[in-house]
Amino acid sequence: MRGSLYHFDSSAGSVFHRASKREFLLFLFAGILFLLGCYRMGKAGLPEDFENVSDFLIGAGIASLGFFISWFNGRRWAGLMLAIAVVARLLLLPMPVSEDLTRRIWEGEVLNLNYNPYEVAPDFGELKPLRDRDWERIRRKSETSEQSPLSLAVFRLCSAMGFNEWGLKAIFVVFDFWICIMLVMRYGTRKAVLYAWNPLVVYCVAGGGHMESLVLLPALSGFLIWDAWVDRKGGAVVINNNGGLGGGLGQMVSFAALLIGIAAAMNLVFLPIIIWMAWQVLIKSGLKSGMAILLVGLIPLLAFSGWAFLSLKVELATILTYPIETKEASFSLIPGALNALGIEVESTYIFGSGLVVSVLLMFRNESLERYANLYIGTLILLGIAVYPWHFMWMAPFAIGVMHLGFRLIAISGFVYFLGFGAADSAWNLAPWQNAILWIPFTLGLTVYALTQRSKSDGFYVRSY
Numbered sequence: 001m002r003g004s005l006y007h008f009d010s011s012a013g014s015v016f017h018r019a020s021k022r023e024f025l026l027f028l029f030a031g032i033l034f035l036l037g038c039y040r041m042g043k044a045g046l047p048e049d050f051e052n053v054s055d056f057l058i059g060a061g062i063a064s065l066g067f068f069i070s071w072f073n074g075r076r077w078a079g080l081m082l083a084i085a086v087v088a089r090l091l092l093l094p095m096p097v098s099e100d101l102t103r104r105i106w107e108g109e110v111l112n113l114n115y116n117p118y119e120v121a122p123d124f125g126e127l128k129p130l131r132d133r134d135w136e137r138i139r140r141k142s143e144t145s146e147q148s149p150l151s152l153a154v155f156r157l158c159s160a161m162g163f164n165e166w167g168l169k170a171i172f173v174v175f176d177f178w179i180c181i182m183l184v185m186r187y188g189t190r191k192a193v194l195y196a197w198n199p200l201v202v203y204c205v206a207g208g209g210h211m212e213s214l215v216l217l218p219a220l221s222g223f224l225i226w227d228a229w230v231d232r233k234g235g236a237v238v239i240n241n242n243g244g245l246g247g248g249l250g251q252m253v254s255f256a257a258l259l260i261g262i263a264a265a266m267n268l269v270f271l272p273i274i275i276w277m278a279w280q281v282l283i284k285s286g287l288k289s290g291m292a293i294l295l296v297g298l299i300p301l302l303a304f305s306g307w308a309f310l311s312l313k314v315e316l317a318t319i320l321t322y323p324i325e326t327k328e329a330s331f332s333l334i335p336g337a338l339n340a341l342g343i344e345v346e347s348t349y350i351f352g353s354g355l356v357v358s359v360l361l362m363f364r365n366e367s368l369e370r371y372a373n374l375y376i377g378t379l380i381l382l383g384i385a386v387y388p389w390h391f392m393w394m395a396p397f398a399i400g401v402m403h404l405g406f407r408l409i410a411i412s413g414f415v416y417f418l419g420f421g422a423a424d425s426a427w428n429l430a431p432w433q434n435a436i437l438w439i440p441f442t443l444g445l446t447v448y449a450l451t452q453r454s455k456s457d458g459f460y461v462r463s464y
Contacts, residue, residue: 034199036059040058045096046098063199063202071407077189085196086177099137101211106135108155121143154211173205214266220396222257223372272375273372331387331434350382354382372394377445391413416437
């Protein structure tokens, strides 16, 4: 116990709580249901194939039931929880990979062959000798790459090292399990289970092979450092009172900014969080410190954007963009609702609204946890092209406060796959299906915005 820092939320979640046999059996029952659901999902195959949708959703429903039951238990038993989390991911690992990973691997291989994925699309004539069954799975063959330069560099390196799709999925799972361990050590089992047994997370990472865990690991690491060393010690003003950026605290804050900067270099969604961190330091510890934090946070983005600009000869406007264009098999709330009412709003206006909201939230919130949750939640509500794995962006900031919206979307998000339920039509969700998908998340985000108004306080003890 000596030397470890864990946050004490309440007597119910502390080390002093003695669990009953009934609680243990209920927790074990929840874990068995979760594993059974993951097994059914793995056996069903990818839900993008319409013949798999019903079996997949049955498995998702069983896993979601186990996940739901776990909300009310799990104050201890960290080892059991992590063991079930590992098995669940292994059950989904043999699933065929998603089109998203297939495309990323393809672009890494193309770059290794000295073709520029930002200039040539998969249907480029000179790439015809490379066409195989994986190429057939790529949907938007006429569009060039939209990967960030850092993401493209990662897949280029993996391709050069000989990693295939299964090897990459294994890497994603290792990163994902690392996240689970960090959450257990920081928040205890009861909160960490909201990620470790999250059926949407497990499917997206271990089943579909989406790279979100590569982004979330540095984002979570940076957030935990900032939260422990700044937000829970009085805010950014403590940096100036403890030797500035040259002191030990300042160095930890700089490291936190660098880690979140790595996440931002892979996904621009996290860029406003870097700006928020710099702003907090600037107004409370001086212009020099604030600009230094901003520069440190932008180092990964500037380095790999410079590589793309100089080596691949790509315009920065091409790679430094948010995904604001309508995409196949994506969904949206506010833009979709306006479109259903016959009101067409250009994506640039939606994007501008998102920027305005992020700036307003920056001035109104002094806690990184609250700013990030409200900013990412609002961005998803305003999003033009949203996919289920996008909700994972909230995970580093939502677990500690047991964000209701994040918990509910882990269940209702599977409604998305009903859009693949017809063989003779394009992806589509009926209005009632959209309502089932979006209402829980919107309700949970509203509850969070109204109830989590201040920084949580407390002291640090071991809590499993």
